[in-house]
Amino acid sequence: MSREIRGRRDVPGANASAREHLEQILPRLDAVLGTTTTSERLAFDLRLKHRFQDLHDGLEPVYGVRDDFHEILTRLVLSMAEAWVERSPELKALDLERDLIPDWFQRESMLGYVFYVENFADTLNGVHEHLDYLAETGTSYVHLMKVLQARTGENDGGYAIVDYKRVEPALGTNRDLAELCRALRQRGMSVCIDLVLNHCAREHAWAVAAREGSAHFRDYFHHFPDRTLPDQYEQTLPEVFPDFAPGNFTWETQSERWIWTTFNDYQWDLNWSNPEVFLEIVDIMQTLANLGVEVLRLDAVAFLWKRLGTNSQNQEEVFDLLQALRACSRIATPAVAHKAEAIVSPDDLIRYLGTGKRFGRVANIAYHNALMVHYWSSLASRDTRLMTHALGEFPRTPGTIAWATYLRCHDDIGWAIADDDAEAVGIDGFAHRAFLSEYYTGVFPGSHARGSVFQHNPQTGDRRVNGSLASLAGLEFAVEQQDEQLITLAIERILLGHALIAGHGGLPLIYMGDEIGLLSDTDYARDPAHADDSRWVHRPRMDWDRAARRHQPSTIEARLYNGIAHIVRTRSALPHLHASIGTDIIDTGHARIFTCERKHPLGPFLGLYNMTEERQYLPLTELHRAGITHAIDRLADEPPVVSGGFVVLAPYERQWLIENPERS
Secondary structure, three states: OHHHHHOOOOOOOOOHHHHHHHHHHHHHHHHHHOOOOHHHHHHHHHHHHHHHHHHHHHHHHHHOOOOOHHHHHHHHHHHHHHHHHHOOHHHHHHHHHHHHOOOHHHOOOOOEEEEEHHHHOOOHHHHHHHHHHHHHHOOOEEEEEOOEEEOOOOOHHHOOEEEEEEEOOOOOOHHHHHHHHHHHHHOOOEEEEEEEOOEEEOOOHHHHHHHOOOHHHHOOEOEEOOOHHHHHHHOOOOOOEOOOEOOOEEEEOOOOEEEEOOOOOOEEEEOOOOHHHHHHHHHHHHHHHHOOOOEEEEEOHHHOOOOOOOOOOOOHHHHHHHHHHHHHHHHHOOOOEEEEOOOOOHHHHHHHHOOHHHOOOOOOEEEOHHHHHHHHHHHHHOOOHHHHHHHHOOOOOOOOOEEEEOOOOOOOEOOOOOHHHHHHOOOOHHHHHHHHHHHHOOOOOOOOOOOEEEEEEOOOOEEEEEOOHHHHOOHHHHHHHOOHHHHHHHHHHHHHHHHHHHOOOOEEEEEOOHHHOOOOOOOHHHOOOOOOOHHHHHOOOOOHHHHHHHHOOOOHHHHHHHHHHHHHHHHHOOHHHOOOOOOEEEOOOOOOEEEEEEEEOOEEEEEEEEOOOOOEEEEOHHHHHOOOOOEEEOOOOEOOOEEOOEEEEOOOOEEEEEEOOOOO
16 A cells, blocks of 8 residues: 555645655665555655655755755655664654654643753663652653763853764663653653754864864854955854854864864864755654654754844744754654754744744744743833733744743843833833843842852943852842741742742743752862863752652752642643643733733633732723733632732732633
8 A cells, every 4th residue: 555655646734846856765665664664664654754845845945956856855754764673673663653643742631841861870871779759749841961971170060062963972872762761751751852953063073073074074164265355254243152152263283274163163064055054964863762752952043043134043944954864853753753943033033943844843842932031020120011012922823833931041141121112111222121130130129139250341241141940030049048938939030930930931941959949059160070070060969868858848959849749740730831822921910910811712711920029909991901801810720819809919919810611
């Protein structure tokens, strides 16, 4: 049967160019797929025909003018077929499941937990000892950080990769990774790891060969014989790390070339205009997928394409390439989802999820950086007007994707407050960003935060901030003061934030230790490998003694852990929070309460978040406007407090309101 279907001349949805290419490739698959079963061959053939147009449309604008474009497509399809043949029966079964249940990562039961393996359990095998802990938290998505082999010494937190296909030896082996993926999968947890797309380490075999004179591998990178072009590029390029890695180009003595190094001098930017780079990355993706990785976090994707006279970010070719990469996974390893790491403006960010002709075809998941930034902004200012306006202007997303929502991550916080958004609510953007930096580093009078400055750029005034969630939210200060009232307020801020990211739809992420209130690690500099990167202040080791206190009533750990666990359990029982349902930001005119709405077929959902330490009152008419006449707060499992025609919110209270099914 598979041969008959494969041999048909019609390729549904394909234009003439794509159809011609595919029809020439199909006969060459026999040599690769000849050993597969009829059903396996049929599955690959159908997916190839269904997704080939997306693949072709992504690659044609980038490589279509080349004489060898057809050969590039052929090599790519044969590579995908080989990956499918090598894929285990268990993973092929998961592929089928994901074909049938494509919304698996959008479900309200999804919860992500993110950690550096070395800080959580020392090794991949050590993670097995804590699977019960992950299951207890309700985790269904595990982001393992710093897994692939990075250069020794400085390595940008593990993002200077020496070997994309090999696990960091100190953590274990590829077999250990595969076994951990299997163990987590059996518990209903999907593994995510980082795939750095913009650059590799100067010690990577490609870079070594380039330095040794290989013309083939030299063209894997952007290289220049003198400063003429680099100087022209620099006129419009920003600096990612102005403090310790100024500029975007590094002189390489051995090869006598200037190398494009956006992030650090030891991280060489890949030249994606060379199709060999694309083919290499697809091969790597398939290798990781066949080890059992289910989500690829595509790192630094905004920087992939370079164009003179621009900031070389978010160029059109980036989205073509990402669409093609996504198509490759959908054909060869459809169990795998793509998450785009793009910390860019909302108008650019939405493009990583697919707009226009690429609608829903670029990535499955992207980070909602704006939600994170405005959470901290509103907490500091006790004013939600900027948050309401900025998030209200956010573009609509395809119903097939999910935002990754979060309060903290392994990186610093950059105050991505747009000047036009600030101006719209009567705020000076520059002054507000300066205020946030001062507030969260504890400089501003009355601040509860204990963060530190990262990468101060005097020319732009940019001052990013480091610090753990608990330290930024005031817990560190409160514990120092031994003030129970301050401790309670800090805990409530943290729980407010977790309710916000869980109630916004998408895929909420918990960074390791936030659930028990781990503070910033001021001893990070004692490790020579970390001393020059102050972001390690918010990358502490897991404190398992403190984690054990989560079961001791009245401890800080128990209050935080049980509070977050309650939010997670409540969320998993609310279909209103499925990621396919859009979130509308509601401007109620109240400057202290952030309000959002989700219109689900089962009825409306209204999220209310008091961003202050004072009691607030919202007119009951706002609930009626949303279609809720007899409200129940699912977080409290009781109707909200109403007084004099107003809904009452206690300090930092969060409410998830729906129509009470017992009254409707």
